[in-house]
Amino acid sequence: MRLRSALAATTAGIAIAAGLAACGDAGSDDEGRDVDAKSDCDGKFAEGSRMAELADAGTINVGHKTDQPGVGFQGATDDVPKGFDIEIAKLLIADLCIDPASDKVNWEETISDNREPYLESGKVDVVLASYSITDDRQKVVGQAGPYMVTGQQLLVKSDSKIAGVDDVKGKEVCSVTGSTSLETIKAKGAKGVGADSYSECAEKVLDGTYEAMTTDGTILAGLAAQNEGELKVVGDQFSTENIGVGYGKDHPEMCEWIDGVLEDAFADGSWAEAFKLTLGPSGVQTPEPPTLQPCK
Structure with a gap:
């Protein structure tokens, strides 16, 4: 496995944070990059492995978010989701010799709690x-990566005087039920309030129900760009979030495969291209690829 230095991961987080205050569109209006399915799956995967089963079946079910502009988003008129998560998923799907643009891919909406x-x-x-x-999640599922490093910040109204996490102690701050962000903001002294979606939190900030919402800075950047002039991202990052791919814990062989696909994407520029396409319009600078964690 080709590992990168911890400095690369740190730089990635800093670069993401640096661009969050910039204005821009919430993401591309198209369906992202065209990723061609590989044609080398005959004997490519070990017999009996989950990858071999998926490649032989020619179908795959992918869990994704729908309310995070630039990361994982699907509007009412969109046939398929789009965002950085989706672009990384396409690389994995294609490596199984399945066409990411075909109906052989079942895009299944997931929320943080399920x-x-x-x-x-x-x-x-x-x-x-x-x-x-996280360690707790890895007790029940497998996780590989990360393919992005970001950090938790705050989203507030554009005229808010809140400048960072110290300013929300004792205040109600919205995040999504089942997310690490909700637990982290509580630990920082705020009154974390759970919601079903990030878009619901953003609406509650806009209508004044809550003074702030919190989650990963990349997600907040997309929401701020979607509501340009009304919402802004504030404060330094107060957590480090390693964003990875989840898979069934009974298929540990998937970890090395996922990491291999990510390493190839880091090396050939497709990871950077996907990042720039999806998160660049929100003002997020393309960082260096993150360090992959060892498979457990």
């Missing part, structure tokens, strides 16, 4: 849904 249950039950084969890698 990602583990969907993997455990087999409803989805992989989850790419702003899915932070």
Whole structure:
């Protein structure tokens, strides 16, 4: 496995944070990059491996978010989701010799609270849904990567005097139920309030129900760009979030395969191209690829 230095991961987080205050569009209006399916799956994967099973079946179920502009988003008129999570998913799908643009891919909406249950039950084969890698999650599911390093920040009204996490102590701050962000903001002294989606939190900030919402800075940048002039991202990052790919814990062989696809994408520029296409319009600078964590 080709590992990069810890400095690369740190630089990635800094670069993401640096661009969050910039204005721009919430993401591309198209369906992203065209990724051609590979044609080398005959004997490519070990017999009996989950990758071989998926390649032989020619179908895959992918869990994703729908309310995170630039990361994982699907509007009412969109046939398929789009965003950085989706672009990474396409690389994995294509490596299984499945056409990412075909109806052989079932894009299954997930929310923060059902990602583990969907993997455990087999409803989805992989989850790419702003899915932070944590020790607790790895007790019940497998996680590989990360393919992005970001950090938690705050989203507030444009005229808010809140400048950072110290200013929300004792205040109600919205985040999504089941997310690491909700637990982190509580630990920082705020009154974390759970919601079903990030878009719901943003609406509650806009209508004054809550003074702030919190999650990964990349997600907040997309929401701020979607509501340009009304919302802004504030403060330094107060957590480090390693965003990875979830898979069933009973298929540990998937970790090395996922990491191999990511390493290739880091090396050939397709990772950077996907990042620039999806998160660049929100003002996020393209960082160096992150360091992959060892498979457990």
